[in-house]
Amino acid sequence: MTHHAIIVGGGIAGSAAAIALRKAGITADLYEARHDGGDYTGAALRLPRNGLSALRAIDARDLVADISYPIASTELSSGTGRHLGTVSFTSDGHGEVPRTMPRARLARTLRSAAEARGARVFMNKRLTRAATRADSVIATFDDGSTAEGTVLVGADGLKSTIRRLVSPTAPEPHYAGTHLVYGYAPANTAAPPSPDAFHIYWGKRATFGYTTAAGEIYWYANIASPEPLAAEQQRDTETWRKHLTKLFRRDRTPAMKVIEAANVIIPSNTRTLGTVPSWHTDHMVLIGDAAHAVPPATEQGAALAVEDAVVLAQFLRDQEDTAAALDAFEAARRERVTRAGASRRSRTTHRRGTPRWIEQRRRDKRIAQAVRSGAMNPPAWLHDHRTTWE
Numbered sequence: 001m002t003h004h005a006i007i008v009g010g011g012i013a014g015s016a017a018a019i020a021l022r023k024a025g026i027t028a029d030l031y032e033a034r035h036d037g038g039d040y041t042g043a044a045l046r047l048p049r050n051g052l053s054a055l056r057a058i059d060a061r062d063l064v065a066d067i068s069y070p071i072a073s074t075e076l077s078s079g080t081g082r083h084l085g086t087v088s089f090t091s092d093g094h095g096e097v098p099r100t101m102p103r104a105r106l107a108r109t110l111r112s113a114a115e116a117r118g119a120r121v122f123m124n125k126r127l128t129r130a131a132t133r134a135d136s137v138i139a140t141f142d143d144g145s146t147a148e149g150t151v152l153v154g155a156d157g158l159k160s161t162i163r164r165l166v167s168p169t170a171p172e173p174h175y176a177g178t179h180l181v182y183g184y185a186p187a188n189t190a191a192p193p194s195p196d197a198f199h200i201y202w203g204k205r206a207t208f209g210y211t212t213a214a215g216e217i218y219w220y221a222n223i224a225s226p227e228p229l230a231a232e233q234q235r236d237t238e239t240w241r242k243h244l245t246k247l248f249r250r251d252r253t254p255a256m257k258v259i260e261a262a263n264v265i266i267p268s269n270t271r272t273l274g275t276v277p278s279w280h281t282d283h284m285v286l287i288g289d290a291a292h293a294v295p296p297a298t299e300q301g302a303a304l305a306v307e308d309a310v311v312l313a314q315f316l317r318d319q320e321d322t323a324a325a326l327d328a329f330e331a332a333r334r335e336r337v338t339r340a341g342a343s344r345r346s347r348t349t350h351r352r353g354t355p356r357w358i359e360q361r362r363r364d365k366r367i368a369q370a371v372r373s374g375a376m377n378p379p380a381w382l383h384d385h386r387t388t389w390e
């Protein structure tokens, strides 16, 4: 059977899948629920070496050269400004170190490339339901239109609609215990420039991280809290600026200056997803966060999403039988992704409440020891993984 893919979700997984499927000679239509809201609708992320390798496999590595910046190390410090250690990202055979960029900018770049390579891209189309026929699947969108394909690729993220159709007993995402507030600021703020490095400070009441890219600062604050933010708590930028200022005012870090100058402040709840029992039916398959949302602290979600996209396209390229291809895809990916989810490093964790000074000293000591022992080094099996097209 000749495959025709309907891809739902024009984020990183869906756009990379459209590029990969086109490379495999498979026709692909991509449907994205939102309009393009600009660069700052999502956090900045780091794409580690394994993600860059997966992009290279589909001739998309060069696309990120101009929209991203290298990050060769993470500098860890306490809230007093004392340096606790450096985690280095060694480069691979291609001289690659992780690259940082706004998530929305990466998704847009991949989406445009998919279109240029022959995929059809439809924005403002939200899938509402899907039904399987004998040899195909029909997707219905919120404007009443439909699309038919031999395979429906569910790349619709953490809150996936398609996950409920593919795996009705799958858990819903759950709150992971921290509020993650992130944003952007002009780089002429008083934060020291940090080309090639990401800085993380374990403050008295919350963790702060930032890097300076050309002209901009990408930053986040991670705040432990037993309760998730309610929707109404997530709106007002100036209230958040005041709140963050209170949290960081007793630390000696660049946090205050960056937050005062921030032009974008986006509060969110960290969420994780338990094991999804199955990622596919005969004609539908989940990839990226829809299948396996690893915690943000692993810095692997986007990279694994691109790997998924490439591997899925390879199995569809090599197998005429759609169900067999989807079966082989899940078998090939599940172990690696599960292991990645369990490999969470402690970069954004923070004790609940205000730790006493003695607890802070112990925590700083633990971090410094972990850096010295190599426990915080990026695991080679994860970051040195190579994806090739053959």
Ligand SMILES: Cc1cc2nc3c(=O)[nH]c(=O)nc-3n(C[C@H](O)[C@H](O)[C@H](O)COP(=O)(O)OP(=O)(O)OC[C@H]3O[C@@H](n4cnc5c(N)ncnc54)[C@H](O)[C@@H]3O)c2cc1C
Pocket: 008, 009, 010, 011, 012, 013, 014, 031, 032, 033, 034, 043, 044, 045, 046, 047, 048, 051, 103, 125, 126, 127, 128, 155, 156, 157, 158, 160, 161, 180, 182, 287, 288, 289, 290, 296, 298, 299, 300, 301, 302, 303, 304, 305
């Ligand atoms: C704060 C934060 C920091 C992170 N940092 C890193 C990092 O440093 N490194 C890293 O590799 N990863 C990081 N991640 C994870 C990474 O952002 C995700 O893993 C990645 O974006 C997953 O891509 P995706 O395409 O699967 O999902 P998404 O990027 O969520 O894309 C899903 C798309 O589907 C669309 N959609 C949803 N429902 C529908 C529907 N019904 N119909 C049509 N379209 C729909 C959405 O609008 C969206 O565009 C971070 C995540 C967060 C939250």
